Amino acid sequence: MRDVSPWREPVPAPGTMGEPRARGRFGEYGGRYAPESLVEACREVDEAFREARADPGFRGALAELLALHAGRPTPLTPARRLSQELGVRLYLKREDLTHTGSHKINNVLGQALLAARMGRRRLIAETGAGQHGVATATAAALLGLEATVFMGERDIERQALNVFRMRMLGAEVIPVTTGSRTLKDATSEAMRHWVGVTGDSHYCVGSVIGPDPYPWMVREFQRVIGDEARGQCAAELRTGVPDYVVACVGGGSNAAGTFAGFADTPARLVGVEAEGGAGAARGRLGVLHGCRSLFLQDDDGQITQAHSIAAGLDYPGVGPEHAHLRDLGRARYVTVTDDEAVGAAVRLARTEGIVPALESAHALAWVIRAAGGGELPAGSTVLMTLSGRGDKDVSTLKELL
Template structure:
C-alpha cells in the first residue's frame, strides 16, 4: 500500500455554515411549514449544547443509564490471525445494544426542553426505534416509530421490544418497505404534528440541524476512543479508524474524535446501499448529499442483509469528507459480512450486528490482501450487537 501523508484540515467536523452546509452538501430542503420548525430545533440545540446543565444531565444519563464509557477491547486472536493490532470500540455493550442510545438520549432531552411530549422516529434495523422507545419511557414521553414492513418482518425481536417499552410501531407499506420509506413517512407525519411532537432522526441525515446535531451527540464515541487509544497504543493514535456506514452516525461520531490526527478514516458500506461509494449528488429527506440514482435521477432501491445499511444514500458530512479525501469509503457484500460476523464470533466470542460486520469484513479483506501491512493498528467501532440478527444468521450460515 502506498503511503499517503494525511494532512488534517482545521475546522473539519465542527459546526456547519449558517445554512447547514458541509461544502456543497447538507442544507434544509423541507416543506415551507417545516422551515420554522427546523430553525427552532437548531436554535434550541445550540442553546442546549452551550448549557452546562444540559450537558451534565446528558453525561449522567449516558453513564448511569446507557453504561458509558464503553470499553476498548483488543481482538487478540483475530489480530494474531491477520498480523495487525485490532481494537474494538464496544458500542454493542451500551444499554439497548447499539450506539443509537447516545443520540436518542440527547434528542429526547432536547425535545423535553422544547416542551414536546411525543417523539417520532424512523427505524430500519430497529435499534434506533428501541432506543427511542427506551428514552421516551425513561423521560415520560410518548413515542411513535415508523418502520418498513419488510424490516418489521425481519426484525421482529426489536418490534416486540419497542412494543413492550410502550411505543407505537407503524408499519410502512409503500415503496421498498424499508428504511428510506420509513423515513419519508415519518417526515410526512411530522408536518402535521409539530406542536406537540419532536422528530428524533436516527442518523446524520435529514435537514439542518440534524446531521450536525446527531454527529455531536455521537461524538462521545470518538472522544472516548481517542483517550483510550492514547493509553493503549504507543503512538497514541491508530493507523486506521474504521466504521460501518448507512446514514453514517456511528462513523461520524467515531471519525470526529480522530479527524484532526494522522489516522486514515474508512467508512464501510453495503455494496447494495453504497451512497458514498457509488452515489450521485441529489436531494432526499431534506438534504443534498450522495444517493443511488437511476439514469433519470430517481432514487434507486438499496439492498443489504443488514437492515440498518439498507439506505440509498449517505449523510451530507460523509459526502463532504469523501470529496475532500479525508475519509475513504469501501463496499462489502452480504456474504462477506456474514462470514466476518461468524469469524469474529469464533475468534473473540463477540457476535456483532450485521451492520458492524461489514466493517470487520473490510479489515479482514484489507489485512489478508496486504493492503493493511503487518503491524498496522486499527480501531474499529462495533456499532451494535448481533442479537437482532439471529434469525438472519440462522438462515444464511
C-alpha cells in the same frame, strides 16, 4: 464495484468536523431542503440545540444519563486472537455493550432531553434495523414521553425481536407498506407525519441525514464515541493514535461520531458501506429527506432501491458530511458484500466470543479483506467501532448458516 473513493495521505485537519457553514452546509452538501411547513420546526430545533449545548446544565444531565443509563464509557477491547490471525492490532470500540445494544442510544438520549427542554411530549422516529426505534422507545419511557416509530414492513418481518421490544417499552410501531418497505420509506413516512404534529412532537432523526441541523446535531451527540476512543487509544497505544479508524456507514452516524474524534489526527478514516447501498462509493448528487448529498439514482435522477442483508445499511444515500469528507479525501469509503459480512460475523464470534450486528460486520469484513490483501500493512493498529450486537440478526444468520 469496490473501494472507489479517493485514498490520499491523511492530513490532520483541525476544524474539519466542526460546525457546518451557514445554512447547514458541508462543502456543497447539506442544507435545509424541507417543506415550508417544516422550516420553522427545523429552525426551532436548531435554536434549541445551540442553546442546550452551551448550557452546562444540559450537558451535565446528558452526561449523567449516558453514564448511569446507557453504561458509558464503553470499553476498547483488543481482539487478540483475530489480530494474531490478521497480522494487525485490532481494537474494538464496544458500542454493542451500551444499554439497548447499539450506538443509537447516545443520540436518542440527547434528542429526548432536547425535546423535553422544548416542551414536546412525543418523539417520532424512523428505524431500519430497529435499534434506533428501541433506543427512542427506551428514552421516551425513561423521560415520560410518548413514542411513535415508523418501520418498513420488510424490516418488521426480519427484525421481529426489536419490534417486540419497542412495543413492550410502550411505543407505537407503524408499519410502512409503500416502496421498498425499508428504511428509506420509513424515513419518508416519519417526515410526512411530523408535518402535522410539529407543535407537540419532536422528530428524533436516527442518523446524520435530514435537514439542518440534524446532520451535525446527530454527529455531535455521537461524538462521545470518538472522544472516548481517542482518550482510550492515547492510553493504550504507543503512538497514541491508531493507523486506521474504521466504521460501517448507512446514513453514517456511528462513523461520524467516531471520525469526529480523529479528524485532526494522522489516522486514516475508512467508512464501510454495503455493496447494495453504497451512497458514498457510487452515489450521485441529489436531494432526499431534506438534505443535499450523494444518493443512488437512475439516469432520470430517481432514487433507486438499496439492498443490504443488514437492515441498518439498507439506505440509498449517505449523510452530507460523509459526502464532504469523501470529496476532501479525508475519509475513504469502501464496500463489502452480504457474504463477506456474514463471514466476518462468524469469524468474530469464533475468535473473540462476540456476535456483532450485521452492520458492524461490514466494517470487520473490510478489515479482514484489507489485511489479507496487504492493504493494511503488517503491524498496523486498527480501531473499529463495533456499533451494535447481533442478537437482532440471529434469525437471519440462522437461515444462512
